Amino acid sequence: MTDIVKRTDDNGIATLTISRPKARNAMNAEARVGLRQRLEEVRDDDSVDVVIITGDGDSFVAGADINELAVRKAGAGLDGEMQKLFDVLSNFDKPTVAAVGGYALGGGLELALACDIRVGSTNALFGLPETGLGIIPGAGGTHRLARIVGTGMATDIIITGRKLSGEEALNTGLITYLVEPDELAATATKVAQRIQRKGPLAVRLAREILSKGPLDHATAMSFERVAQALLYSSPERDEGTSAFLNKRHADFSEVRYDRN
Ligand code: CO8
Secondary structure, three states, X not given: OOOOEEEEEEOOEEEEXXXXXHHOOOEOHHHHHHHHHHHHHHHOOOOOOEEEEEEOOOOOEOOEOHHHHOOOOHHHHHHOHHHHXXXXXXXXXXXXXXXXXXXXXXXXXXXXHOOOEEEEXXXXXXXXXXXXXXXXXXXXXXXXXXXXXXXXXXXXXXXXXXXXXHHHHHXXXXXXXXXXXXXXXXXXXXXXXXXXXXXXXXXXXXXXXXXXXXXXXXXXXXXXXXHHHHHHOOHHHHXXXXXXXXXXXXXXXXXXXXXX
8 A cells, every 4th residue: 555645534534645745746646546545445444434635735736747647648548547536536435525725736626626525725726727738637627627616617717727716716616615724624624524413324315416417307306206215214314303303413323324
């Protein structure tokens, strides 16, 4: 196991930190393998409820490693290794929060876009500068950015390559929390804890439906009904509704779904 992606755990919240500070945490092949291994590890670890992804030091991730991109062949583009890795993240079994300070550029922003929620700091800088390198954001960036901020804004960001400050990112909906750099980790943890207090199956099914690409109305409604039917027969529905009716806080900590 490479140590480029470090893992720390705190009460059911696993934080994965991409650590290649000399290259502003740009993701080379080793970092990608490390991230994939860590994701498999936390996915299979029943003690982990929520995953936070962040970067070491004063950068989130400054993109894919350009030294590698400079010699990549067409076949590698078709393989879409980084795209597949971020697909693993966007379809992840557990909720994910990106804690973004400093540079979130190219593949770094695409990494954040593949997470459920993005918390940014006032020193963050967001952008997809790929067109300036003669390529496109090919790790899911074109599609995910357009879904999150709208096609007009995504087109502007991608074909001009301009960078957004934390404030602009908040205004466009690219991030949903903006905090001072020294509050970044604590805020991401608070967001993760908030998710942790909710019904785990409800969160999972809501994420599952939300993460689907554009669906026709009838299909989307059908997904909702099936998910709701499942939840109506779940122990967490009993706990959540009885807690409200008995004027207490719901406690889902005993609710477990056997994965075997
Ligand atoms: N790749 C490789 N090295 C990098 C990268 C990178 N993406 N970013 C920074 N570095 C290195 C620099 O080369 C430099 O190395 P050295 O010290 O050996 O010269 C070191 O990190 C520090 O960088 P700077 O001196 O430039 O530091 P600054 O603080 O002045 O600037 C920036 C930091 C703004 C982050 C600047 O380094 C920069 O612009 N980096 C490139 C950002 C970029 O263009 N990212 C997009 C890359 S393309 C991409 O991600 C495509 C993904 C989709 C394709 C999927 C295919 C798999």
